[in-house]
Structure formats: C-alpha cells, structure tokens
Amino acid sequence: MKSQRPRVPLIPAAIACVLAMSPAVIPVFAEDIVVTDHENRQVVLTAPAERVVTIPMPMASGVIALSGGADTLVGLNPLSLTAIREGILGKIFPDALNISDAVTGTDFVPNVEALAEVNPDLVIQWGGRGPEIVDPLVNAGLTTLLIKYGTEELTREYMTMVATAIGKPERIDALVAWRDRVQQEIAAKTAGIAEADRPSVLYLGRSLSDITAAGNKGQYSSWYIELAGGKNAAAELDGSVSINREQIAQWDPEVILLNSFEPELDVSWVYDDPILSLTKAAQNRRVYKMPLGGYRWDPPSQESPLTWMWLAELLHPDLFNYDLRAEMTAAYKTLYNYELTDEDIDGIIWTAQQGTGLGYDQFAVN
Secondary structure, eight states, rough: OOSSOOOOOOOOOOHHHHHHHHGSSOOOOOOOOEEEEETEEEESSSSSSSSSESSSSSHHHHHHHTTSSTTTTTOOOOOHHHHHHSSSHHHOOOOGGGGOOTBBBOOOOOHHHHHHHOOOSSEEEESSSGGGGTTHHHTTTTOOHHHHSSSHHHHHHHHHHHHHHHGGGGGGGHHHHHHHHHHHHHHHHHOOOOOGGGGGEESBBOOOOOOOEETTOOOOOHHHHHHOEEEEETTSSSSEOOOOOOHHHHOOOOOEESSSTTTTOOTTHHHHTGGGGSSSSHTTTTTTEBSSSBBBSSSTTTHHHHHHHHHHHHHHHTTTOHHHHHHHHHHHHHHOOOOOOOOHHHHHHHTTTTTTTTGGGGSOOO
C-alpha cells in the first residue's frame, strides 16, 4: 500500500542545482525511492510508481519490459503507440493498444489536461531539450524523471533509473549483463578488422517525407555500425541532417539501412530509384530495413543487443555465427515472457520484405 504522505513534487529546474548541493532540503525518508536523473535532479517517490507516463518514444516499451506488462503504463507518445500497433507488442500485450496517447504531442510537448486525467505517479521526459517540454510538468507538480539519449551508457543508466522507480530493480541486472556480454563478444571480433575491410554503412533515419542521415557524434546508429564492424558513410555530418539522393550517390555506401519508422518504406525505395540503384549497396543487394519488434531496432531500447547481432551478421557473416532466431526467442522470453513463433520472427525482421538481400537467407527457418 502506498504511503499517504504527499508525493514530493518535481524539483523546479531553477533550484535543482541548489537542492543537489543541499540534500537535506529534500524531505527524503528511509522508505522513499530516490533516483538521480540525467539532469542531476533527485526524483523522490514515496512508493514504486504504479502509473507511469512515457514521453520519449523508446521508453514506453521499456517500461512494459521492465514491469512485465502493460498495467504500469498509463500514457505514452503517439509514436510509441504506433510502434506497439505496427510491431508485435500489441499482440503480446493487447491492453497496451488502449493506453492514452493524448498526454503529449509527437513534439514531446506535454498535454497537462490529459496528464491530469491519467493521474500518473511518474512522468518520464527528455532532458537536455529545453524547458518548454519540462516546465509544464514542473508547474503542474508532476513527479518527473528526465533522461538523455544517444549513447549505450545513457541507455543503461535510464533503464536502471526506471527499473528502480517502478520497484523492479531486480529486472535490470540481467538485462545489463546481456548487453555487456553481447557488446563484448562483438567488439572482440571486430576490433581487429582493418579500416579497409569495414564496409561503409549509411543509416537513413527518414527516407519518404525527407531523407536524413547522421554523423558520428552522439548518434546511437553510428555507434552500433562501428561496433558491428562497419564505418558510418555519413560520418562527416554534424548531427542529423537532411540530405538528397545525389549526396548518397557521392558517398556510394556499401550497405544501406532503412529506418523502421516509416511503414510504407521498403528496400524497393533504393532498388527502384534511378540514382540510388547505382550505389554499391544496391548493386550488391545490401539494402536492409531495420527490424521492428517490441520496439524499433534503430534507436536504443531493451532489444538493442539483437540489433547488434543482426547487423554484425549482415556486415561480417564469416566472422559471426549467431543464431539470431534462437537469440530472439530467448530474449523475448526474458523481456516479455513470450514465446516467439517462426511467423513472429519473420514479421519482426521483415523476412518477406527484404527481397533477395545479400546474406538474409542466414536468418531463414532451418
């Protein structure tokens, strides 16, 4: 049963640094759950959060995985709900399809009225992206956890914060250990690959309404491309930038990764294009759409080690010998207590849509 003591409100940003230096000011009690978030704010809960709203997209499925179901999640970003509908999470947890997405716009600006209706114990919001998306939560007195994005370290940290906040700290150790193990396995094999033997890989964050690519700094996709033994074809860019087909042709990547955010996007976008079809990636049939499972495999999430294995196998099939289907089956049992079928796996990795992509037959059912 929750304590009847009033919840400690979010610490206003203007005095957060003062409070951080003066912990005695914060009325923390022995039974409280205290988390220091990515803005170095102490977030205090009198009991594990049972009603959570997630505004950053990847975090909704993360809460479901960490809590073991959809009951804890009471509000989410509309794009998180889209991923649940398009991916397999809606099949595993049908109740997740009915979670309110009115609590925020896709621009992360919270809807305070909708938040009041779902009455959250905790709101998870992006940190480092300006006060306009945080202040409405602060002013409403909502307990808010701010997280940052872009590196594997940050991912592990915010997953740990959330597991602690919802009273599931025992869930996180195994997930971090899994990430450690897979990362080290892959890194040990790719560390010795000469630069000339690392294929240039272009990840396109958007392709249909716009074409975007990103450089190396703070970009998770660039990090896992390097981890898997590739090199970012767009490394020269500063941040995520709109580009055109001519720029792609100039880079002439050996591998092109298409995002999983655009449902209408498939590999024919490259193969049928008069310019892109001339790239090495198209000529050698090395164009792949990023999988969509419990969440999209492009950004960091609880499923990231599967992304790394999938890409490592595609970039260096002679170096790796992961049984991706078995790895996925084991991971989904741990993450969601769900037994994947062969049909599920083929849907997640887009087996039918990847065409005759080079090396994709290694993921077929034996």
